[in-house]
Amino acid sequence: MLARRIIPCLDVRDGRVVKGVRFRDHVDMGDIVELALRYRDEGADELVFYDISATPQGRSVDRGWVERVSAQLDIPFCVAGGIRDVDTARAVLHAGADKISINSPALERPALIGELAEAFGVQCVVVGIDSLREPDGEWRVRTHTGDPDRMRAPKVRTLDWVVEAQRLGAGEIVLNCMDSDGVRRGYDIEQLRAVRALCSVPLVASGGAGEAAHFEAVFREADVDGALAASVFHSGKLRIPELKRYLRGRGVEVRDD
Amino acid sequence: MRRVVLVDAGGANLGSVRYALRRLGVEPVLACDAEAIRLADRVVLPGVSTAATVMGRLRELGLVETLRGLRQPLLGVCVGMQLLFEHSEEDDTACLGLLPGRVRRLRAGEGLRVPHMGWNRLRPLRGDPLLAGFAGGDHAYFVHGYAADVTADCIASTSHGREFAAVVRRGNVMGAQFHPERSAGAGARLLANFLQVDP
Numbered sequence: 499m500l501a502r503r504i505i506p507c508l509d510v511r512d513g514r515v516v517k518g519v520r521f522r523d524h525v526d527m528g529d530i531v532e533l534a535l536r537y538r539d540e541g542a543d544e545l546v547f548y549d550i551s552a553t554p555q556g557r558s559v560d561r562g563w564v565e566r567v568s569a570q571l572d573i574p575f576c577v578a579g580g581i582r583d584v585d586t587a588r589a590v591l592h593a594g595a596d597k598i599s600i601n602s603p604a605l606e607r608p609a610l611i612g613e614l615a616e617a618f619g620v621q622c623v624v625v626g627i628d629s630l631r632e633p634d635g636e637w638r639v640r641t642h643t644g645d646p647d648r649m650r651a652p653k654v655r656t657l658d659w660v661v662e663a664q665r666l667g668a669g670e671i672v673l674n675c676m677d678s679d680g681v682r683r684g685y686d687i688e689q690l691r692a693v694r695a696l697c698s699v700p701l702v703a704s705g706g707a708g709e710a711a712h713f714e715a716v717f718r719e720a721d722v723d724g725a726l727a728a729s730v731f732h733s734g735k736l737r738i739p740e741l742k743r744y745l746r747g748r749g750v751e752v753r754d755d
Numbered sequence: 756m757r758r759v760v761l762v763d764a765g766g767a768n769l770g771s772v773r774y775a776l777r778r779l780g781v782e783p784v785l786a787c788d789a790e791a792i793r794l795a796d797r798v799v800l801p802g803v804s805t806a807a808t809v810m811g812r813l814r815e816l817g818l819v820e821t822l823r824g825l826r827q828p829l830l831g832v833c834v835g836m837q838l839l840f841e842h843s844e845e846d847d848t849a850c851l852g853l854l855p856g857r858v859r860r861l862r863a864g865e866g867l868r869v870p871h872m873g874w875n876r877l878r879p880l881r882g883d884p885l886l887a888g889f890a891g892g893d894h895a896y897f898v899h900g901y902a903a904d905v906t907a908d909c910i911a912s913t914s915h916g917r918e919f920a921a922v923v924r925r926g927n928v929m930g931a932q933f934h935p936e937r938s939a940g941a942g943a944r945l946l947a948n949f950l951q952v953d954p
Contacts, residue, residue: 500915501874501894538939543874569774574896574937594770596898596937619805619834621870621898669870669900698863700872723868753874753894 501753502717502745503543503724504738505702506731508533510549510579513563517680517729524550527732530563531570537731538573540738543753545571546599546672546726548626549579550644561593568594578626579644582610584617591618599624599672602641605652605659608666615667620699625668629656629689630676637689640676656689660696671697672726674704680729682708690720702726710736710744717750757950759783760795762822762835764812765804768936772801772832775936779947789821796827797950802834806858806901807846809834822851828927829853830949836923836930837903845901853928856906861899862916870900871915877922877933877941883910884952885924885945893941895921895933902932927954 508515508530515533516524527533534545547567549560564577578599581587587598604611604625614623628640630651637656642648660671673693675686685706694701700723703716707727716725730736742752761773761783769785776783776799783799786792800822802809813819822829831839838850843858850858863869874894879886889911902919905912911922913932922945923930929949935942 499876500871503873565770568771569777572775572778572937572939572942574898574934591768592770594774596768596771596934617804617808619900621872621900670872698868699870700868721866723873754892 499751500723501543501751502722503702504541504713504741504752505544505546505724505726506537506542506738507546507548507704507726507728509728510547510563513560515732516550517732531566534567534571534575537738538571541742541753542573542738544573544724545575547575547577547579548599548644549577561589564590564593564595576624578624582607584613587614587618591622597622597624597670599626601626601628604663605639605641605654608662611663611666611668615669620667620669623668624670624672625663626672626674627656627659627663628674628676631689637692643676657692657696660693664697664699668699670700670702672702672704675706678706679704681706682730684708684712685716685720685725687715687719690716690722694721700724708735710741713741714745714748714750717745757781757796758794759797759799759950760786760792762792762798762800762818763787764800764802764809764816764818768801768833768934771934771936772799775942775946779943779950781950787816787818789818792818792821792825798822798825798827798829800829800831800835800838802832802838804834805845806834806837806843806848806850809838810848810850813838819851823853826927826954828929828949828952828954831930832936833899833932833934836932837901839923839928839930840903843901854906854908854923854925854930856904856908856920858901858903860901861919864916867916870898871902872898875913875915875933877911877913879911880905881910883924885929885948886910886922887948888944889941895931895935895938895941897933899932
């Protein structure tokens with residue numbers, strides 16, 4: 499049986515791991531490779547690196563650190579940030595990333611998803627979605643969320659985009675629920691359930707993890723394949739071995755340490 | 756030091772496989788010419804791509820007969836393992852035919868997502884030096900939408916909707932559907948066994 503994945507997310511800016519609350523006020527968390535190896539040793543199943551400075555600054559991800567991580571890490575990792583064409587994706591994958599995640603560039607030019615799927619297979623292509631509930635009650639996407647001053651709202655319903663992204667060749671969806679991101683009150687189960695119902699590829703929940711029970715809830719109630727979290731791990735509030743013991747004890751299939 | 760050649764057929768996980776071998780103290784040579792591959796002590800055929808893309812590239816490079824004629828241990832990884840079989844349903848692709856059998860699409864279903872992505876358990880089917888040190892139930896990291904049927908050459912299987920071949924071996928021809936380069940301890944063990952195994 500496929501294990502539910504625990505995925506620490508490391509936001510990368512200028513070659514360092516940073517973390518902000520509600521996408522603002524970034525604080526330095528440490529060296530990329532050092533943190534990656536610490537999480538690997540603790541039992542992380544996968545890592546995601548979001549180069550949050552890449553898209554707002556209009557440049558692509560720095561491949562130097564991808565290669566440094568790949569040389570040392572023996573669990574899978576995904577790189578996101580500023581990948582907007584097949585050549586850049588190839589360079590990042592060749593530097594050692596297992597998957598690439600695209601967000602703003604996919605919304606700007608949806609054909610990119612198909613081009614990447616064609617070149618590398620759907621299994622390498624993750625579509626990241628930043629989603630927010632608007633006053634009319636609909637969930638809609640946001641782009642360029644790495645920099646609050648440049649964030650855009652392209653008037654696309656999240657649920658429509660989830661369907662479209664899969665049709666074009668997304669092999670995995672990471673749904674970041676911005677209303678709950680960084681505040682540690684639990685994942686947005688309602689939104690994740692709605693997306694799960696439309697998502698036949700793996701779905702990863704992001705935004706809101708604050709304690710072990712939040713992970714159990716999102717696996718059980720929203721049936722997601724993986725749960726991504728940042729500050730709850732970076733702060734040391736929740737350790738992965740403790741989280742996995744908790745989940746195992748409650749009958750959630752997780753990878754053995 | 757054994758001469759390990761990584762076949763460069765454009766597969767995107769070349770880098771990570773190279774690093775995994777380096778972590779075991781082996782410096783593999785990247786090669787896409789027949790002579791270098793024939794001279795190797797060990798040949799690894801990685802592949803993150805589609806079956807048709809990698810087969811097309813092998814044909815372009817004139818490597819199909821080279822790979823078919825190898826006597827030294829050959830390890831196919833992920834798509835590289837699928838290519839060892841006769842045929843893949845992915846784009847209706849004729850493969851290397853080193854192992855009898857077919858590669859078929861995994862079907863999505865209730866609670867079953869395709870691609871099969873993540874850590875799943877290996878079920879050893881028979882003892883083999885390639886699986887030395889595997890206890891049964893070891894987790895390995897998979898990312899794939901197609902899989903080979905369980906045949907007589909399958910030495911470990913995994914289940915995702917249906918039982919499929921996770922590790923295969925027939926003489927010098929070996930394959931892993933999972934990614935040893937990203938499967939932590941279990942992956943390193945498989946690669947180390949491959950470097951040790953007698954053809």
